[in-house]
Amino acid sequence: MRGTVYKSTGSWHSVKNNEGVEFECRIKGRLRLDDLGSTNPIAVGDVVEFDIENNTDSRNGIIIKVHDRKNYILRKSVNLSKQTQILAANIDILFLVITINNPVTTTNFIDRFLITSNAYSIDTVLLFNKMDIYNKDETIQLDKLVNLYENIGYKCIKVSATKDLNIKEIISLIKGKTIMFGGHSGSGKSSIINCINPELNLKIGNISSQHLQGKHTTTYAELFDIDFGARVIDTPGIKGFGIVNFEKNEIGDFFPEFFQNKNKCKFNNCLHIDEPDCFIKELVSSNKISISRYENYKQIIMQDDLKYRQ
Numbered sequence: 001m002r003g004t005v006y007k008s009t010g011s012w013h014s015v016k017n018n019e020g021v022e023f024e025c026r027i028k029g030r031l032r033l034d035d036l037g038s039t040n041p042i043a044v045g046d047v048v049e050f051d052i053e054n055n056t057d058s059r060n061g062i063i064i065k066v067h068d069r070k071n072y073i074l075r076k077s078v079n080l081s082k083q084t085q086i087l088a089a090n091i092d093i094l095f096l097v098i099t100i101n102n103p104v105t106t107t108n109f110i111d112r113f114l115i116t117s118n119a120y121s122i123d124t125v126l127l128f129n130k131m132d133i134y135n136k137d138e139t140i141q142l143d144k145l146v147n148l149y150e151n152i153g154y155k156c157i158k159v160s161a162t163k164d165l166n167i168k169e170i171i172s173l174i175k176g177k178t179i180m181f182g183g184h185s186g187s188g189k190s191s192i193i194n195c196i197n198p199e200l201n202l203k204i205g206n207i208s209s210q211h212l213q214g215k216h217t218t219t220y221a222e223l224f225d226i227d228f229g230a231r232v233i234d235t236p237g238i239k240g241f242g243i244v245n246f247e248k249n250e251i252g253d254f255f256p257e258f259f260q261n262k263n264k265c266k267f268n269n270c271l272h273i274d275e276p277d278c279f280i281k282e283l284v285s286s287n288k289i290s291i292s293r294y295e296n297y298k299q300i301i302m303q304d305d306l307k308y309r310q
């Protein structure tokens, strides 16, 4: 039988078949899985084949095959770790939830997410949440970020889950689609999903007053069928996003503003680091490419252990 993985908690996976019946499945012992080295070889959103265990009334099953993924979001938790994690698979849109404060979301974190979604051509929308709490300086900072990312071509929406601001605009984008929500703990992923579909009543955490960070309230990624024929995947907040499974010389191609201009670099394999006549560096010098984008790019190229080694 074919089904989709709605939730994975260690060795058990909730799989819904086409009739909407949910089964609790384990993985067949000798199942050959991907070579991504991930801690979760089966991810939420995966389409799998499974057999029902023992008798036909059972709601337990065994996963015998994972179908090829259309796309997935893979990361390393920290750069030194060899272990990777698939946040979700087979998604149509990524909503990256960003907060200027409580918690702070850095451009470094944003750019890392964007490389990965861009590499798989996943439509990505930046949701700037908690619009109700920012002071003047924070608002200026936020507008600069919106400007930066809109110029590169990303859709940005200013949101407040608390004040129900621009939730309708989000809803207009999601009909019939599968959407993953990603971001730091406490950025408001579950809160926004609750605004879109209040019946879900997802658990919301508060922000630690000491560290101004979330408390990892959502502990497992989970897919939900909601109104509008949409499916949303709520994911646990993540702290770091290590880039993995890339070649060094392809990272620049996932910065759209680098990719569009790289043919004007002297060398066609230019990494835009210390090669002569690098057009990308010229664009950075003349402020046509944002310095934060360039610095984040450089950090990933120089510091991330990009290749997964088994």
Ligand SMILES: Nc1nc2c(ncn2[C@@H]2O[C@H](COP(=O)(O)OP(=O)(O)OP(=O)(O)O)[C@@H](O)[C@H]2O)c(=O)[nH]1
Residues within 6 Å of the ligand: 129, 130, 131, 132, 133, 159, 160, 161, 162, 163, 183, 184, 185, 186, 187, 188, 189, 190, 191, 192, 203, 204, 205, 206, 207, 214, 215, 216, 217, 218, 219, 235, 236, 237, 238
């Ligand atoms: N002021 C304000 N607070 C918000 C907003 N959205 C969420 N919050 C608060 O932020 C805190 C964290 O919200 P959650 O929805 O649990 O955040 P999350 O991203 O799901 O966090 P994890 O599940 O830990 O990854 C809660 O106290 C929410 O009430 C908003 O738009 N404005």
Ligand SMILES: [Mg+2]
Residues within 6 Å of the ligand: 189, 190, 191, 203, 204, 217, 218, 234, 235, 236, 237
């Ligand atoms: Mg949550």
Ligand SMILES: [Zn+2]
Residues within 6 Å of the ligand: 262, 265, 266, 270, 271, 272, 273, 275, 277, 278, 279, 280, 281
């Ligand atoms: Zn260059």
